[in-house]
Every structure is written in C-alpha cells, then in structure tokens.
C-alpha cells in the first residue's frame with residue numbers, strides 16, 4: 016500500500032467510528048464499517064411455525080477495492096446463510112453462495128427474487144414492526160452490524 | 174439424488190382436472206368439490222423466501238381488485254415440499270394473507286401426480302453444508318381453472334395483477 020493511500024485511509028476510518036457511534040445513538044437504519052455501508056435493511060415476517068425467512072438490504076462500497084460479504088449471524092436465528100434465488104430455465108432455484116460482492120465505488124441490492132440473507136432455525140416468530148440485529152462479516156475481517164426492520168408479507172408488493 | 178418431473182401440459186379447455194390432497198386444516202380436499210368456482214393453482218414451498226410470498230401477495234391484490242366477485246374465486250397453494258410443509262406450516266403462512274386460499278399437501282406420490290397433471294416441474298436440489306439441507310427448484314406458473322376444473326389460462330410468474338384479474342373475469346363470464 017502506498018503512503019498516500021495510508022494517509023487517506025486514516026481519517027476515513029476515524030469518520031467511520033464516529034459515524035457508527037452516532038448511528039447507534041440515534042438508532043439509525045444505516046451502519047458503517049471501513050467502506051461498506053448498509054441501508055434499507057428489512058426482514059420478512061415469520062409466524063410461529065415458520066422456521067425460515069430472509070433479510071434484504073442494499074450494500075454500498077465507498078472504497079476503491081471490492082469487498083465481499085463472507086458470512087453473517089443474528090441472535091434471531093440459528094444460522095444465517097448467503098443465498099441467491101435465480102431463474103434456471105423455467106424454474107426458480109434457490110442456492111447458497113460463498114460470498115456476496117460489493118463492487119468498489121458501487122452497490123449491491125439484496126432483494127426478493129435475487130440475493131438474500133437466509134435465516135434458518137428462527138428462535139421466535141418475527142412480527143412486523145419488530146427489529147432484529149444482523150451482523151455481517153466482510154473479507155477484510157471487518158463486521159457490519161445492522162438493524163433489520165420486520166416487514167409484513169403483504170407490505171411488499173412487487 | 175435429484176428428482177425431476179415433467180409432463181405434458183393439458184391443452185386449454187380440455188379434460189377437467191381432478192385430484193385429492195390434504196388441506197391446511199388436515200382435511201381431505203377434492204378439486205371436484207369446487208365446481209362452479211374459478212380456481213387459481215400454483216406450486217411452491219414455504220421455505221422459499223420470496224417466490225411464494227410474492228405470489229400470495231399478488232393474489233391477495235387480485236382478490237381485492239375483484240371486489241364482490243372474489244367470492245367466486247379460490248386459490249390453491251400446492252406444496253412441492255410435503256416433508257416440511259405440514260398442514261400446520263401452510264396454515265401459519267396463509268394466515269398472513271387476506272386471501273381465500275387453501276394450502277395443500279400430501280404424500281410425495283400424491284403431490285407428484287398433481288404436478289404432472291398440470292405440467293408443473295420441480296427438482297429437489299441437495300445443498301450440502303447448508304442448514305436447509307436441500308432446496309426445491311420449481312416452475313412458477315399460475316393455472317386458471319374454470320368452474321368445471323378445466324384449464325383455461327396459464328400465467329407466468331411475471332404476470333401483473335391486472336392481467337390475472339382480466340383473465341379471471343374472462344373465465345368467470347364477467
């Protein structure tokens with residue numbers, strides 16, 4: 016890494032720490048690590064008896080290096096996996112993916128019908144209006160802690 | 174270990190469909206009990222995080238749009254994952270929607286026979302290392318049956334609320 020890149024990184028990191036503290040204080044829907052931020056984070060409601068659901072969000076990378084989400088966790092479920100729903104011929108198929116890339120200077124949207132964070136083994140029903148906390152780990156080891164708002168099934172018309 | 178099913182789609186307006194499955198209240202259900210009712214049929218499974226909720230949301234909107242005519246419409250949500258989708262699971266899912274729908278399950282053989290009747294396809298895909306153990310790829314068409322159980326229209330997953338409402342009005346005789 017060059018000196019100028021190093022010098023540039025420091026104030027950015029400091030700003031991130033400040034921003035995170037501030038975001039926590041006002042319990043903003045946004046959260047931030049070194050360069051990757053999350054917004055519009057929501058999770059589909061799950062009635063008693065439904066063991067799975069999915070989290071959707073937009074990840075933005077303000078840095079000059081692509082970052083990858085490599086894993087995640089939440090206290091609301093036993094397991095969080097990175098998944099993708101896609102069309103396979105005339106069928107819709109859901110498959111685990113090893114990572115989700117957030118391009119340098121760009122963003123990636125996790126949405127119904129596409130990429131999502133899949134929750135298995137829900138520990139309690141998720142009721143619309145509630146909030147759960149989700150933690151994502153990036154390939155550089157940083158963690159992104161974000162609140163996800165539980166939204167009604169009906170509240171999401173395509 | 175994949176299971177793959179395919180069958181020819183019955184031509185529109187031909188022989189009436191019939192089948193027997195178990196509904197989300199644990200009662201045996203016969204399609205023939207819905208004579209004189211327009212019926213929408215789709216296949217899915219409850220673990221699916223969005224195709225099925227999206228379809229159920231869309232059909233709830235269709236129902237609202239139909240107004241009073243909605244009483245002549247019944248939606249059938251047939252699971253292609255009967256091992257996990259017990260009547261209780263289907264019932265809990267459907268409770269989230271304002272829709273006159275029955276969740277239907279059965280033995281694997283029963284479900285296969287109904288899927289084949291409609292030309293619906295699904296494939297169980299093992300997902301080693303995933304807590305889900307397997308996922309189920311499936312076709313997402315929506316089948317519209319008239320009051321005699323005859324297939325009148327097939328809508329793709331992308332069909333809009335308006336298109337489905339129009340199709341139903343056409344079959345129900347306006």
Ligand SMILES: [Cu+2]
Nearest residue numbers: 098109133222
């Ligand atoms: Cu998934």
